[in-house]
Amino acid sequence: MSVLHPLMWTDRRQEAMQRSSTKKIYRLLDDIDDDSTWLNEKLWSSDRTRFPETVSLRVGGGNGEDGNLEERPCFTPLGFRYAVSLVRSRSFYVDGYLRLLPYLDYANHDDYGTREIGGGSVGTSFDVIGGSGSTGEPDPAMMQFLRLAKLGGKDAFLLESIFRGDVWGFMSEPVSEDNEREVVNAVIEACQSALSEMTSEGEGENDSGEESSSKMDRLCSMVCESEREALGRTLTYMRQEAEALDLKEYYQERRLKSLGLDSDWTPEDDVSFGGTRLPGTANYDW
Structure with a gap:
């Protein structure tokens, strides 16, 4: 079980994964431990006949009758972690949510594949994308969120109630320098x-010099390299953005343009009286 999924790795390997990725595995492990502790206290421990601590499974047999009989943890913290690792290894992101899909969950995943089926995010996290063809441009939704979070000073008027229905849309474009x-x-x-x-x-x-340990090293290295590449591309892109702030069009400019007030005034732009005379051109006979 210890080689099947990072959640089941040894403490040393999980520490390596923790340092190799921005999505910290310790956070997930803490959540799993909290959930399993609650379930054990409130449910499992009250009826061990219905919720046994271990079950016996025949592993390795083609027809279910051959193979070795192994005892596996079931309704325990370790068994719960194993169940979570199975679900996460067989699920896909669809429409921004992690889902188990019938039949597709039978397909074996490529351990060293770097392309996912439709990316998504969990909670309030945002993704940075690396790899071939990536420019390093961050998620537009992240930029939109940060513009709202950083509103202040002279831009704070956009937080007034009159803009409540429009402020989120305003954040999709630069607000001010x-x-x-x-x-x-x-x-x-x-x-x-x-x-x-x-x-x-x-x-x-390696922990033991075994092939499985070498495989874990390779996986950690791939995760680290791919994330460092994505972060590096994003860093380069944003540094270029920092040098071009004076070239962007901001909210006030866009607003004036939408009202037609972005050019110099001429008499022809004013409203005429009577349709033929401009202000100040009357010839009064006193």
Whole structure:
């Protein structure tokens, strides 16, 4: 079981995975432990006949009758973690949610594949994309969220109730140079912080010299390299954005343009009286 999924790896391997990814495995492990502890206290321990701690399974037989009989943890914290690892390894992101799909969950996943079926995010996290063809441009939804989070100073008027129905849409484009600078700096700092926390695992450091241990090293290394590449591309992109802040069009400019007030005034632009005379051209006979 210890080689099937990172959730079932040894403590040392999980520590390596923790350092190899921005999606910290310790957070998931803590959530799983909290849930299993609650279930054990409230449900499993009250009826061990219905919720046994272990079950016996025949493993390795083609027809269910051959193979070795193994005892596996069931309604225990370890058994719950194993169940979660099975679900996560067989599920896909569809429409932004992690789902188990009939028949597709039978398909074996490529351990070293880097392409996922339709990415998504969980909670309030955002993804950065690396790989061939990636420009490093961050998720537009993240930029939209950060612009709203960083609103302040002269831009705070957009938080007034009159704009309640429109403010989120306004955030899809740059608001002001100061606001955009804070957003860009926030992304740059987040990328730099994530890169500084990540360390590449040394090749050939095995627990036992077995092939499975080498496979874990390779997986950790691939995760680390791919995330470092994605973060590096995003960092480069945002540094370029920081140098081009004065070239962007901001909310006030867009608003004036929409009202037709973005050009110099001429008499022809004014409203005529009587349809033929401009103000100040009357010839009064006193």
